[in-house]
Amino acid sequence: MGYSARYHAASLIAVFIALAVGILVGAEFGGDALTNTRRDLEHSLVGNLQDARSRADDLNADLNRADEFAERVYPVLTRERLLGRRFAILALGNLPSDITGEVEEALAPTGGRLVGVGVVREPADINGLAEDLAQTRLADLRTNPDALTELGTGLGRQLVVGGTLPDVVRGHLFSRTSGSFGNLDGVIVVRDQPEEMELPQREKTNQLEGGLMNGITRTRVPAVGVETSTDDTSNVPFFQSNDLASVDDVDLKAGQLAMVFAMLGADGSFGVKGSADQLLPDLLTGAE
Incomplete structure (x- = not known):
């Protein structure tokens, strides 16, 4: 504003x-x-x-x-609201350079820690993923759409709770990673798809994204999609359609506050854009 x-x-x-x-x-x-x-x-x-x-x-x-x-x-x-909790950023496509800093700034007084950052490669490397999984029941990723959805769901779940699947496909799933996933208390999702993807690539990438979001939300840990107030293209509709809370102004203090309370369980779309339900969540929601 x-x-x-x-x-x-x-x-x-x-x-x-x-x-x-x-x-x-x-x-x-x-x-x-x-x-x-x-x-x-x-x-x-x-x-x-x-x-x-x-x-x-x-x-x-x-x-x-x-x-x-x-x-x-x-x-x-926000002081010590998230004390001892572990969070990770999962970026779909690209991770704008300022987002990580905004998230770290938001978490600083809360006692919560950003322990992992992963940028999912897009367009999805279906051939590489299929090679990684050649000896598994998901080996037919190239031809079986259900296998791609199943892979995304399994990856989303294990990125939160832990498991071996993310390590098996790490090289072809991520364009870059740092820190660690597993045993997370919340996930911050960023989405910045490349514009140059062809339609078949976009369809498969969207399918993998949908599976990842489904796997994350099934764990019942808080998940919030974030973007900045100056982003030209908003991904709030994507976050909403995948049952994530969303914050469209994480570059502002109000947005950082909304993100923290979303990590405490507040649900809704918060921010300054037309897609927002309100600027801030009820500050009592999930405060304990």
Whole structure:
């Protein structure tokens, strides 16, 4: 919301400037008949521009105070709420560089730990996965859609509770990983699919994603999909369709607070975009 207000104020100033320049330039070609009109417009536009600048200054001051308030209150509301709990980020496709930092910042006062990060390779490497599983009942991944869904479901579950399957396919499942999975108390999901995938690749990748989300949610640990308020494409509909809580403004303190309470069990879509149910969850939900 803060960024929208700043953008609105700046846009208003730009409109006044452009309008003033356009009228003044046009008036130069209108002769003496337009002199009085130009003078009146000059005075009017200067006054409007000054008002717009003053309003922008007031908005920035209000927003700066709100930011300072949020920075001070956030640690009080979240201190040791997640003490001793283990969390991991599972990114589908790509992991934007700022997301990990935002999650770590959100967890800092809670006592919770980010213990693992995994970026799922997309498009899915079906051939590589099939080779890894050649001696198992999932060896027919290339031709059997049900096997791909079953694989995704098994992987999603074992990434949370532990198991050997993720290690068997790690090289072809992930483009990169760090830390460890298993024995998790919550999963933070990020989705950033490559745009250049062909339709058959996208269909198989979506199927694997759906299986992963199904496996995670079946464990009943909290799972929340996150994105930033500035993301051009929102994945909230994907999170909603897979029964995940969602936060669309994890780059803001309000979004970080919503993420923490989603990890405590709050359900819903939170944030500042049109797909959000509300800005924040009930702060009493799951607080124990």
